[in-house]
Amino acid sequence: MSSQTGNDSLKSKTTKGLLWGGMASIIQQFLGFGFGILLNRKLTAEDYGLVAMITIFSVLASAFQESGFVYGIVNKKEVQHKDYNAVFWTSVGIGTFIYIVLFFSAPLIALYYNQPVLVELSRFTFLSFWLGSFGIAHNAYLFRNLKIKERVITGTLALILSNTIGIYLAYKGYAYWAFAVQIVSYSGFNMLGFWYFSKFKPSFTFDFSPIRDILGFSSKILVTNIFININKNIYAAILGKHYTTEELGYTVQPNKWSQMAQSILTNMVNNVTQPILREIEDDKDRQVRVFRKLISFTAFLAFPMLFGLTTVAQDFITITITEKWQQSAIFLQIFCIGAAFDSVSNVFSSLIISKGKSQIYMRNIVVFGLLQIAILVFGKSLGIEMLIALTSGLNALWIFVWYASAKPYMTYSFRYLIQDVFSYAVLAGISCLAAHYATASIANLYLRFASTIAVAVCAYIIVNRVFKPSILLELFSYFITVIRKK
Incomplete structure (x- = not known):
C-alpha cells in the first residue's frame, strides 16, 4: 500500500511539474515571441548586433556569481537556513x-569591437x-522545494513588465537602449519575485562554512554553466570581431527564437527530471521506464516543433x-535543427546530474x-552561414x-535510443517534407504558412498513429482523465 502511495505521489509530482513547467514555458515563450516581434519591427539589425556583442560578458558573470549553487542546494540531503544564507551572501x-x-x-x-558606444551600454547592461x-x-529554495507554480508566476510577470518597458522605450526612439533596459529590468523583476515567494529571508549572520560542502558539487557546475553560456552566446563574441554589426544582428533573433522553442520543452522537463530520478534512484527498472517516457515525450515534441519551424522559416x-x-x-x-537534438541531449544531461556525476556533465559541456570555439575561430573565413x-x-x-x-x-540500450529518439526525428522529417511539397504551389503567403503547419501536424499524427501509437494513446488517455476529474 505504501509503495502504491509512493507511486501515486511521484506520478502526481511529475504530472504537476510537467504541467506547470509546460504551461510556463509555453506562456513565457509566446509572450517573449510576441514582444520580440514588436521590438524587431522597430529596432534594426545593428541595434541587436551591438547588444549581442556584450551579452556574453553578462551571462558569464551570471554563471560566476551563481557558481552552481542552485544545483548544489538541490543535491544536498538536508538544507538549513544557514546554507541558504551562505549562498546568498556569497552570490552577492x-x-x-x-x-x-x-x-x-x-x-x-x-x-575590442571598435564600438565606442559600448562603454556606457555595457556598464548599464x-x-x-x-x-x-x-x-x-x-x-534555490523554490527549485529545491518544487515550487514550480511560484517560479512560473515570477518569470511570467518579469517577462511582461520588462518587455512592456522595452517596447515603450523602443517606440520612443531609444534604439538599442530599449533592448538594454528590457534585459536589466527583467533581472530585477525576477529577483523581486523570488524574494516574494521564498520563505527564506537572509540574516546578517556571516557563516560561510556551508559553502565548502556545496562547492564540491557546485564547482563543477560552475565550470559547466560558464561553458553552457559560452555555447549559447559565443557567436556574437567571436563573429562580432570579424563581421559587421548588421551581419551579426541577423543571427541574434533566429538564435533566440530557436532557443525559445527549445526552452518550452527543456524547462518543462528540467523541472521534474532531476528531482524525480533521484527519488527513485534505488529502483533501477522503474528508473529506466520513467527515463524512457521522459526522453520519448521530449523527442515526440521537439522534432516536429523545431523541424516544423525550419520548414516555415521563410x-x-x-x-x-x-x-x-x-x-x-x-x-x-540552421539553429532549429541543432536545437531539436540539443533538447533531447538535455534529458541525458539531467540523468547524469541526478546520478551526482557532475564531472562527466562538466566534461561534455566543456569539450x-x-x-565550437575552434570551429568559429579557425573557420571564420567560411562565412557566417x-x-x-x-x-x-x-x-x-x-x-x-x-x-x-x-x-x-x-541500462539504456542503443536500440532504445533509436526507438525513443531517432524514430521521432525521422517521422517529423517525413511529415515536414510532405507538408512543404504539398503546399509549395500556394501563392498566398498567409494561406501557405497556415496550410503547411496544418498538413505537417496532420501528417505527424497519422505517421505516429501507424508506426508509434503508444505515446499518442498515453497522452490521449491522460487528458481524458484530467478532463473527467474536472
Missing part, C-alpha cells in the same frame, strides 16, 4: 566584485547580473518581422564548447556523446 559578494571589474573593463570591451545575484539563494520571418529581416530566415532554419551550420551539426552529433556518457549509469 561575487556579483558585486565582478560588476566592479567589468565596469572598469568597459573601455577595453569597446576597443551588466547591472542585470548584479541584480540577479540577490535572488540566487531564493531561487514565411514565418516575413509575416512576423517583415521582409527587412528576410536574411535571418536561413539562420533560423563541446571548445570544439557555414559556421553556424557546422556548430548546429555538432549539436546533432553530440547526442551520441551524451548517450555514451549516460549508459554506464542506466
Whole structure:
C-alpha cells in the first residue's frame, strides 16, 4: 500500500511539474515571441548586433556569481537556513566584485569591437547580473522545494513588465537602449519575485562554512554553466570581431527564437527530471521506464516543433518581422535543427546530474564548447552561414556523446535510443517534407504558412498513429482523465 502511495505521489509530482513547467514555458515563450516581434519591427539589425556583442560578458558573470549553487542546494540531503544564507551572501559578494571589474573593463570591451558606444551600454547592461545575484539563494529554495507554480508566476510577470518597458522605450526612439533596459529590468523583476515567494529571508549572520560542502558539487557546475553560456552566446563574441554589426544582428533573433522553442520543452522537463530520478534512484527498472517516457515525450515534441519551424522559416520571418529581416530566415532554419537534438541531449544531461556525476556533465559541456570555439575561430573565413551550420551539426552529433556518457549509469540500450529518439526525428522529417511539397504551389503567403503547419501536424499524427501509437494513446488517455476529474 505504501509503495502504491509512493507511486501515486511521484506520478502526481511529475504530472504537476510537467504541467506547470509546460504551461510556463509555453506562456513565457509566446509572450517573449510576441514582444520580440514588436521590438524587431522597430529596432534594426545593428541595434541587436551591438547588444549581442556584450551579452556574453553578462551571462558569464551570471554563471560566476551563481557558481552552481542552485544545483548544489538541490543535491544536498538536508538544507538549513544557514546554507541558504551562505549562498546568498556569497552570490552577492561575487556579483558585486565582478560588476566592479567589468565596469572598469568597459573601455577595453569597446576597443575590442571598435564600438565606442559600448562603454556606457555595457556598464548599464551588466547591472542585470548584479541584480540577479540577490535572488540566487531564493531561487534555490523554490527549485529545491518544487515550487514550480511560484517560479512560473515570477518569470511570467518579469517577462511582461520588462518587455512592456522595452517596447515603450523602443517606440520612443531609444534604439538599442530599449533592448538594454528590457534585459536589466527583467533581472530585477525576477529577483523581486523570488524574494516574494521564498520563505527564506537572509540574516546578517556571516557563516560561510556551508559553502565548502556545496562547492564540491557546485564547482563543477560552475565550470559547466560558464561553458553552457559560452555555447549559447559565443557567436556574437567571436563573429562580432570579424563581421559587421548588421551581419551579426541577423543571427541574434533566429538564435533566440530557436532557443525559445527549445526552452518550452527543456524547462518543462528540467523541472521534474532531476528531482524525480533521484527519488527513485534505488529502483533501477522503474528508473529506466520513467527515463524512457521522459526522453520519448521530449523527442515526440521537439522534432516536429523545431523541424516544423525550419520548414516555415521563410514565411514565418516575413509575416512576423517583415521582409527587412528576410536574411535571418536561413539562420533560423540552421539553429532549429541543432536545437531539436540539443533538447533531447538535455534529458541525458539531467540523468547524469541526478546520478551526482557532475564531472562527466562538466566534461561534455566543456569539450563541446571548445570544439565550437575552434570551429568559429579557425573557420571564420567560411562565412557566417557555414559556421553556424557546422556548430548546429555538432549539436546533432553530440547526442551520441551524451548517450555514451549516460549508459554506464542506466541500462539504456542503443536500440532504445533509436526507438525513443531517432524514430521521432525521422517521422517529423517525413511529415515536414510532405507538408512543404504539398503546399509549395500556394501563392498566398498567409494561406501557405497556415496550410503547411496544418498538413505537417496532420501528417505527424497519422505517421505516429501507424508506426508509434503508444505515446499518442498515453497522452490521449491522460487528458481524458484530467478532463473527467474536472
